[in-house]
Amino acid sequence: MQSTFIINQNPDWLLKIHTSNVQIREMEKGKLPIRIICTGRVYRNETISARSHCFIHQAEGLYIDENASFADLKQRLYFFAQEMYGKDIKPRFRPSYFPFTELNVEMDITCFICGVKVYRMCQQTGWVEVLGCGKVHPKVLENCSIDSNKYTSFAFGMGIERPAMLLNGVNDIRLFSENDFRFLKQFAAMT
Numbered sequence: 001m002q003s004t005f006i007i008n009q010n011p012d013w014l015l016k017i018h019t020s021n022v023q024i025r026e027m028e029k030g031k032l033p034i035r036i037i038c039t040g041r042v043y044r045n046e047t048i049s050a051r052s053h054c055f056i057h058q059a060e061g062l063y064i065d066e067n068a069s070f071a072d073l074k075q076r077l078y079f080f081a082q083e084m085y086g087k088d089i090k091p092r093f094r095p096s097y098f099p100f101t102e103l104n105v106e107m108d109i110t111c112f113i114c115g116v117k118v119y120r121m122c123q124q125t126g127w128v129e130v131l132g133c134g135k136v137h138p139k140v141l142e143n144c145s146i147d148s149n150k151y152t153s154f155a156f157g158m159g160i161e162r163p164a165m166l167l168n169g170v171n172d173i174r175l176f177s178e179n180d181f182r183f184l185k186q187f188a189a190m191t
């Protein structure tokens with residue numbers, strides 16, 4: 001779905017656009033249930049602006065078990081959002097499209113920065129998109145020899161720059177990769 005960067009020497013090689021390629025390695029092991037979180041840097045050929053960059057860092061979760069339902073997914077993400085952003089936030093789920101899931105959804109949370117200061121993140125809509133999620137398409141499970149009649153599954157993925165920006169009041173994603181010590185030093189106490 002995203003444009004990425006092809007490596008010149010070998011046109012079959014490209015920089016990964018998401019961390020979902022880790023999922024298949026785990027599924028191919030054939031050990032169920034599966035509960036994993038994977039992280040990594042991902043690349044997208046996008047115009048660089050305050051809100052998007054040509055590379056971000058992604059965290060992704062995959063859960064496969066006999067009764068993994070969409071309700072489970074929603075409840076877990078709601079719990080995550082409250083732990084991450086505070087008890088007062090409200091989630092909103094919007095239909096979306098990803099090729100490898102069905103019931104594709106993007107989750108927004110209520111913006112907790114509006115009114116506090118001028119901020120570009122929600123563009124005054126009151127909602128901030130924080131992640132994409134869905135039930136893994138049965139075809140994906142079948143291709144990994146997992147019985148999709150017995151097992152169901154959900155997955156979610158998010159860029160970690162977004163929460164870092166929201167929680168630290170950073171209004172320009174480019175600051176993370178400019179190696180300006182004045183900017184980076186504020187995070188020293190958090191490591």
Ligand SMILES: [Zn+2]
Pocket residue numbers: 111112113114115119121122123124125126127
């Ligand atoms: Zn806002």
